[in-house]
Amino acid sequence: MTETFYEVLRRQGITRRSFMKFCSLTATSLGLGSAFVPKIAHALENKPRTPVIWLHGLECTCCSESFIRSAHPLTKDVVLSMLSLDYDDTLMAAAGHQAEAIIEEVKKKYKGNYIVAVEGNPPLNEDGMFCIHGGRPFVEVLKETCADAKAIISWGACASYGCVQAAKPNPTRATPVHKVITDKPIVRVPGCPPIAEVMTGVVTYMLTFDKIPELDRQGRPKMFYGQRIHDKCYRRPHFDAGQFVENWDDDAARKGYCLYKMGCKGPTTYNACSSMRWNGGVSWPVQSGHGCIGCSEDGFWDKGSFYDRVTDIKQFAIEGNADKVGGTAAGVVGAAVAAHAAVTALARARGDKQGDNQNSGDK
């Protein structure tokens, strides 16, 4: 049986007396009467922590790398105290059949009451043979594991959108999780990788409130993906002022002007980098002088150069952007109009001459 919160607290050296004080304090701060103290204590003593199964599909483990660097809350607190991370083949001690048996056990014991966190995505070509998990195609493991889950978290751009393995021409047909699992609530946490605190934040929210956070139109938690990088960027005043870095080594770059002209994808990217930053708030891409590459957006590998604002539109030409395609079209139309006007003038002049001849003939 998974430990309850009370058992975890006791294990970490908190006395029964301190625990009851905490319950009283919680009831008081929530504005509840003294009758609620035993109820809170009862809940903490009896409510089992939600088990989480963390699966790895076609991915690079950068999401896990990010996750273990979380500072608020510390990853150790999340993993050891808050949630019951029952299965994560990268972090767990068990291996082989022992490890795989845990998935079966969780599925049976917590039917409809566990969370599946998916890092990476299933490739569907060749019956899923491009990603093998415990001797079976990952897509099968994913479907089986998710069948009895309460909710699913899609970690990173891979699980949310497909990321680099789904970039054109996508030889393995890597497919985002929500296109394979269609009957469960899915929280998408895109990014390559997502910010550590965003990951632990989403997990903490789901465990604390026992529900999925409010999602936007694309299934991302509004609290972290509600605004663009651009909206909270500390270089935004330079954008509004019209002050841009024109070259990587110019004076404007040294002064920290806006990176818009260097192809920064901040204005088209929804993420929390500019407000939460990375590595415990130390820095983030724009702060270190490079534009955002839009890693938390759908199909960001296929959206032209990281260093253009008006980027290539692949449908039209190998290297055609809106200005090249549209500008050329406008130029061609302009030339055609000029030619048409010239022909019209000629035809008209000839017509006039004939008309004149006729007129003179009449005379």
Next chain:
Amino acid sequence: MLSQQDMLEAERHGRQVRSIYVYEAPVRLWHWINALAMVVLAVSGYFIGKPLPTLPGEASDNFLMGYIRFAHFAAAYIFAVGLAGRVYWAFVGNHHSRQIFKLPIFNSHWWSEVFFELRWYLFLEKQPKKYVGHNPMAQLMMFFFFTVLAFGMLCTGFALYGEGLGLGSWADRLFGWVIPLLGGSMQTHSLHRLGMWIMMSFVVVHVYAAIREDIMSRQSLISTMISGWRMFKD
């Protein structure tokens, strides 16, 4: 609805009164306000995608990009309100005011007129015909390259505007669905910009055709959009 009736009207009136009232005042007013808004939108939009050279001095002393974006958004509101008013006028105005909103595609005679106009523009017809409103070819172009495109620009534009206003804003609620549909914010930006170039190409053709027909077609065009009256020259 258009051609045959117009032809008869033009032929009949052309000989007798030599002028017909075509474009009512709201249509004319809208045309010029819309034209001005489009110029502002195209120029400011171009510089939003490809900004002007960097300005010196403190960020707090400058607001160039802010003013350019303000011009774009202000012109966009005028464009949108104008278009809404124009749609309203299509319901209450005369039958010419409905021309750019619907095509009589099931009318075979109308199609033959389209091809006649095509031949006329390709110098294969000696004498042009007279029309009271738009000629069928112009109507076809108007419908696709102005009306349809304008609504496309409106939807993509307000969707992008909604990104700035934020989640749950009116623009996000009304037009936010456009962005995932087109494959993301970057794609929406690219298509919106491409739409600008198509619109500008249309403007070139539109202005040229108006001037050319004014000279060639024995009827007034440019002054018609100012006075409302179509004059027949013979």
